Amino acid sequence: MEKIIVKKSPALVGSVRVSGAKNAALPILAASILGTEDIFLEDVPELKDVEIIIEVLESLGCKIEKLGKNNLKINSKNLNNTETDYQLMNKMRASFLVMGPLLARMGETSTSFPGGCNIGSRPIDLHLKGFEALGAKIDMNEDVIVASCDELVGANIYLDFPSVGATENIIMAATTAKGETIIDNAAKEPEIVDLANFLNKMGAKVMGAGTSTIQIKGVEKLRGCSHQIIPDRIEAGTFMVAAAISDGDIEVENVISSHMRPIIAKLIESGAKVIEDDDKIRVIGCKEKKAINIKTLPYPGFPTDMQAQFLALMTQLEGESHAIETVFENRFMHVNELKRMGANIEIDDRDAAVFGASKLHGAEVRATDLRAGAALILAGIVAEGETIISDIYHIDRGYEDIEEKFRSLGANIERINL
Ligand code: EPZ
Numbered sequence: 001m002e003k004i005i006v007k008k009s010p011a012l013v014g015s016v017r018v019s020g021a022k023n024a025a026l027p028i029l030a031a032s033i034l035g036t037e038d039i040f041l042e043d044v045p046e047l048k049d050v051e052i053i054i055e056v057l058e059s060l061g062c063k064i065e066k067l068g069k070n071n072l073k074i075n076s077k078n079l080n081n082t083e084t085d086y087q088l089m090n091k092m093r094a095s096f097l098v099m100g101p102l103l104a105r106m107g108e109t110s111t112s113f114p115g116g117c118n119i120g121s122r123p124i125d126l127h128l129k130g131f132e133a134l135g136a137k138i139d140m141n142e143d144v145i146v147a148s149c150d151e152l153v154g155a156n157i158y159l160d161f162p163s164v165g166a167t168e169n170i171i172m173a174a175t176t177a178k179g180e181t182i183i184d185n186a187a188k189e190p191e192i193v194d195l196a197n198f199l200n201k202m203g204a205k206v207m208g209a210g211t212s213t214i215q216i217k218g219v220e221k222l223r224g225c226s227h228q229i230i231p232d233r234i235e236a237g238t239f240m241v242a243a244a245i246s247d248g249d250i251e252v253e254n255v256i257s258s259h260m261r262p263i264i265a266k267l268i269e270s271g272a273k274v275i276e277d278d279d280k281i282r283v284i285g286c287k288e289k290k291a292i293n294i295k296t297l298p299y300p301g302f303p304t305d306m307q308a309q310f311l312a313l314m315t316q317l318e319g320e321s322h323a324i325e326t327v328f329e330n331r332f333m334h335v336n337e338l339k340r341m342g343a344n345i346e347i348d349d350r351d352a353a354v355f356g357a358s359k360l361h362g363a364e365v366r367a368t369d370l371r372a373g374a375a376l377i378l379a380g381i382v383a384e385g386e387t388i389i390s391d392i393y394h395i396d397r398g399y400e401d402i403e404e405k406f407r408s409l410g411a412n413i414e415r416i417n418l
Contacts, residue, residue: 004389004403006380007362007412011285012248014409018236018255019045019400020070020229024191026094027168028198028229029053029074033062033101034175035202036077037224044072044229048397052092059085060098075224076105084111086143092397093122097165099147100127100173103136108148113140119369120328126163130170133157134177154179154218162187162212162298168195174216175204183214189299190259194230201225233259234305235399236281238374240264241309242409243283244272245316245378250409251282262302266292266310270317289357291319296327308334308375314354315343316382321354334372337365341376341383362386370398377402381411 020043030053032039044050046069054064054072061080065073082102089095093114102109114124128138131147133155139146154177159166167187172195174181186192188210196209202225205217231254240260243250244267257264257276264274264281269292273284292314296304304327314321315338325331332352335345340363344355362385367373373395380387389395392415395402406413 001390002392002415002417004377004392004395004413004415006377006387006389008384009246009381009412010410012242012246012250012381012406012409012411015251015253016239016405016409017253018231018239019043021045021191021194021232022047022049022398023164023189024194025050025229026053027097027172027191027195028227029057030097030101031172031195031199031202032074033057033060033076033079033098033105034172034199035222035224037075039074039224040067040226041072041074042070042226042228044070045232045400046070047400048393049092049094052088053095056084056088056095056098059088060102079105082106082109084109086112089114094165096124096127097169097172100131100169100171103131103147103149104152104173104176107150108146110144110146112143113145119331119333126159126161126166127169130157130166130183131173134170134173134181152177154181154216156182157184159183159185164189164192167192167214171196171199171206171209171214171216174218175199175206175222176220177216177218179218181216181218184212186212186214187298188212190230190233190256198225198227201227231255234303234371236260237263237303237306238309238378238399239405240267240281240283241313242378242381242406244270244285245313246381247285247287248409249282249284251280253280255279255281257281261300263306266294266302270313289317291317291321291356293322295324298327304328304331305371307331308371309378311335311345311352311354312338312375312378315345315356315358315360315379317354317356319356321356323352323354325350325352331369333368334375337368337372337376338379340365341379341387343379359384364388364390366391367394370394374399377406377413
């Protein structure tokens, strides 16, 4: 079984280029089902999750060619299947993002319920509510969902929660629906803006992405296009925290600063220095670290996908810090692992209180989700001795070449096969 070993490392120094955003690449790959002409994608990160959605697309009849590292050519002309394989859905719940495009393109789709995962039950009620509002009939038994429609007709849809996936699935379904669709209380994440930009290049008419009201005017047909995936703001944030926690000096390249506001603000509050420059951000850590409070919220609030990494940083901040997790109901699984390394953390429902600064020590720990895995690497860099991280398949789902990138900054990190 593969493990990652991290030993106490010197302050991390240097520059690192961020890969394309996983959470933009996945919906954009799903959206390629909507057209019958060639789609060219650049900066697609080479991750486990991307491999899985490619497997899903190929199982539906899409043709996908790798044109060198991070570049793909996709053609969905010969789409011949509308059933998502149970095994694949189980491997990655984001496979559920093919439902909207399949409904729009083929008028039917069937799939198993996407599994929950460690961070929460991950319901899909808002996705299904959107499909039904557009005219789809939904039949389900204990584990299979079938959605079908003669045609999709534009509708006004209110999302009870600004769900990222539901917003994406409904936008994709509505691109070729008859008439106009309005999504109210839509999610505003940058990855949704990237999806909308991609769809509009295909000839869709999606307006308002990035705001809470999105308007989609149905069109007859979508064409091919080329698109470069936006940078991964969560990977960028992870390396910015690495500079702060290790008193280092890291320049993160291929970044869109406007996507990083909450992360930049909280790093500055903790005492780090942040210098923004075009598509680069430099973070200089400092010895005097001050306690901070974060509260995860839908974008543009503090991202839940950065909560674990900041919890690791909080163990090194003087005083009492708090992290309140409002997006997922069970996203503190990494706390027990950090406590095994000597962190002083108390959880009260959605609020984790972190009392720092703690002298962390190496331990055998396990990654409980992909961001928790990254947090354990960050903690291992400053902990005395050796930290052995198992279940690292979580990390490989969301970080491309993670050890190489950390090693290039001076981290003492290696992957072993035990
Ligand atoms: C996306 O997941 C991301 N994944 C997650 O990133 C991210 O943490 C999450 O958005 C929040 O930003 C991808 O984009 C592939 P949601 P998603 O639907 O779409 C509730 C990572 O680390 N909800 O916005 O599944 C749900 O229970 C991953 O890269 C419903 O109630 O997130 C949760 O509490 C982890 N009903 C909240 O919304 C629904 O139908 C947020 O979920 C859908 C969601």
